[in-house]
Amino acid sequence: MIKRILLFITLILQFSFLHAGIVILNGLTHSYKIENGKVYKGKIGIENTGNTAQSVKLFLQDFAYNADGTTHYTALHTNKRTNGDWIKLNTNLITLKGKEKTEVFYEITVPDQVVDPGSYWSVVIVEPVDDIKPSDNKPGVNITSVIRYAIQVITDYETEKAKPDLKFESVKVEKEDGKQTAKIAIANKGNLYCKPTASIEIYNRKTGEKLGTYASLTMGLLPSTSKTFYIDISKIPPDKYRAMIMATDEEENAFALNVDLEVKND
Template sequence: MIKSILLFSVFLIQFTFLKAGIVVLNGLSHTYKVENGKIYKGKIAIENTGNLPQSVKLFLQDFSYQSDGSIQYSAPHTNLKTNADWIKMNTNMIVLKAKETTEVYYEIMVPDKIAEPGSYWSVIIVEPIEEITPNDNKQGVNITSVIRYAIQVITNLDTEKARPDLKFEGVKIEKENGRQLLKVAIANKGNLYCKPIVVIEMYDKKSGQKAGTFSSQAMGLLPQTSKSFYIDLEKTPPAKYKAVLIATDEDENSFALNVELNVKND
């Protein structure tokens, strides 16, 4: 896949470096439809792929992201729609033997009285603990890089009373690795998490003939966040086009924008 798309699709894996060992096996996004006063259960499956024992700590954080690629991790209660206080894990620390797999369980205890419908969320950080081994033969400080995983826990309350509200914030053509990419920045101004896909229908500006229909990957979009959706225009001949952009979520809510594009050779 295109480099920029791949980078964004794995944005929840923070600080990815050369040394690996811990892998989360059951996804980086856990979504629940919840009701006031109810309890929901989930789990995180973790594997130690290394050849040595590995200690791992788990803790909660709030987070958000924007279409420029920035991601903000912060202490619980930074986000007004946090559900960090609802989530209780059965442990905050585990030790995995070499090649061992285990599961950490958590409960989501939804408060009795949450008046505002919509999505509430936080992330569970899974972070290996690196042992610090002094080396008397070397001066200075040795820095060891680790992989941290952030698992979204999204709880959707009274979804029939909430909805996403998608806004187009920017449209431009970029060239990357010899390919023409349409970069579409979209913000969710509503109060409900959604997973939209962006489709563009293109028409030659001179002839009016349809040049094609192209689409992005579907990506999750939390309330009050934004992302850039990428559409490959590699097979589009150089010309000026009139186009319609349509963002549609999994519930068939659609949002459209008319644009003009100039696809060039270089």
């Protein structure tokens, strides 16, 4: 099922640990700044690292995710800011020989009038499939799915008139991989894709002394989606603190929240 795609499959792809033998060579996010009526061209590099031939099919879906870890791959037009209708792939099915590389090309045809500034997006699903075999039970062929990859195609229109609007949904301190971790859920309520980093400044409640500043990894955040940002604060001893949490994107837009924070022994 498409919903089983892992959000962090990028790392797996980089080190080619996938048993299926198919890897994406040029990233899982393709971004474009667009203008009305223009055509933009892109490509998806695919390699079969295995020794045997592998068939691969490609198709478009809408895409969203939430801070609770759920990811949704749905039919086009589920997302009101989809650009799936703008994208045309030059093929929907390829077969790669063992160790072979290829490129699948696509065109983005922007409508003559995009009404609302901001980001529009969809994903190209790249799905290795079993060899096409005759069915013993019914006429035709059976295609059995192996694993799928989602390549985001993000198009930004009139970015000077759009902006992210980051909201803090929740702040928790919990053990993660044996370390005390601040888990900060952030939603993008704006209309522009951004890449925020979450940080936390921790202060002694009695003296006001600053004990340290800690930061998360940077992650992309589409409009109307949310993610949980993880910050290792295991160096802070158990106690109650004051803290300022910030989310800062690559354009240095900053959003802040003051909270009481408790680091427990367990």
